[in-house]
Amino acid sequence: MVEVTVEEFVSCSADEFLALVMDPRRYAQVDRKLGRIDWVRSAGEVTEFRFRSALPGLGPGPKVVSRMTLTPGRRVDVRLPDRPENRLARRFSTFEAHFECVPVDGGIRVTRRIAFGFAAVLRPLVEPVLRRRLRADVEAEVRGAKRLLER
DSSP, X not given: OEEEEEEEEESSOHHHHHHHXXXXXXXXXXXXXXXXXXXXXXXXXXXXXXEEEEETXXXXXXXXXXXXXXXXXXXXXXXXXXOGGGHHHHHHEEEEEEEEEEEETTEEEEEEEEEEEEOTTTHHHHHHHHHHHHHHHHHHHHHHHHHHHTO
């Protein structure tokens, strides 16, 4: 498993940051792992969207559907739901991620965690690349979100 956790102070409210995350088309401006987005569907505190995944150092992956669940004012949990579009990805990999916001003086502390696991056949090929590239990618993503919100 490859896991990265990044923390960053952002000068905005938790609601503002989480609203950015819950808008995949807007968040794709700062997250290079989100390729072309085909559709977005939201119902209450759940947003699903289909996109072409792209992992750092590995290039484009399969199209997948991601489900984001908002806990208002606190966090967004992200996973690949059990759907036909995710059959291939779920057979060969696991994915979980979250964004957590904690109020601090003058803004929030954002914790971004992302974790990928891979089937034994892919592990020796994929995990070394992600171990080298994923942290820098996630750090750039969070800094990009910070810049976008602090304009």
